[in-house]
Amino acid sequence: MYVNVHGGGFVVGHREQDDPWCRYLAAHADVVVVNIDYVLAPTRLCVGGQSAGGNLSAAAARLALELGTPSISLQVLHYAPLDLVTRTADKPSPQGKSAVLRPWMGEVFDTAYIPDPAQRRDRLASPAWGTNGDGLHGIAPAxxxxxxxxxxxxxxxxxxxxxxxxxxxxxxxxxxxxxxxxNIMSDDVEVTRGMYDLMCDHVVDATQGDTTTG
Structure with missing residues (x-):
């Protein structure tokens, strides 16, 4: 099973935008895909998402580690925001001003999700900031x-x-x-398919590997 969490900066987007990816994964990785519409409790659970969905998936994997349940076999973080403390304007891109994520967009998204800047330091909000990512022995493969x-x-x-x-x-x-x-905003089908295949392969390995473990 693969639980998908869509992106959208925490304030926009909808599960239908990930439908092509979810269908592709279901067809090529031979898994059941749950696109945040219902919850099952399988033996081998994967969680993942792109953009904001990847941030939430990382938090789910962290909580599963801390609580000891559920057992997660794989977390897939696809171009996820993992540091909400650092301003988007201070995150460089080779594209410069033409980069997709404009500074004002990051400010809107982060403020809508966590209005208090101090709370963005939380380990679940910004796993890549500071020491938040230290000592995560035993966390789900990523x-x-x-x-x-x-x-x-x-x-x-x-x-x-x-x-x-x-x-x-x-x-x-x-x-x-x-x-x-x-994968959503470009017409480069081959690049998108290549990455979908890579993610499918990892999901297959996580869900159909040695059944004596996990």
């Missing part, structure tokens, strides 16, 4: 996918490094020459 031109690329790489340092199983992949939301 596939972290970033985009080369995305302002959020550095925090994704930083969180991957934090998980790796904690001994977690983590795969980090940077999609070259694309920006935030590339």
């Amino acid at each position: 596939l972290i996918v970033s985009a080369e031109y995305d302002r959020l690329r550095a925090e994704a790489a930083r969180y991957a490094d934090k998980l790796s340092a904690a001994g977690a199983s983590v795969t980090y992949h940077e999609v070259p020459a694309v920006d935030h939301g590339y």
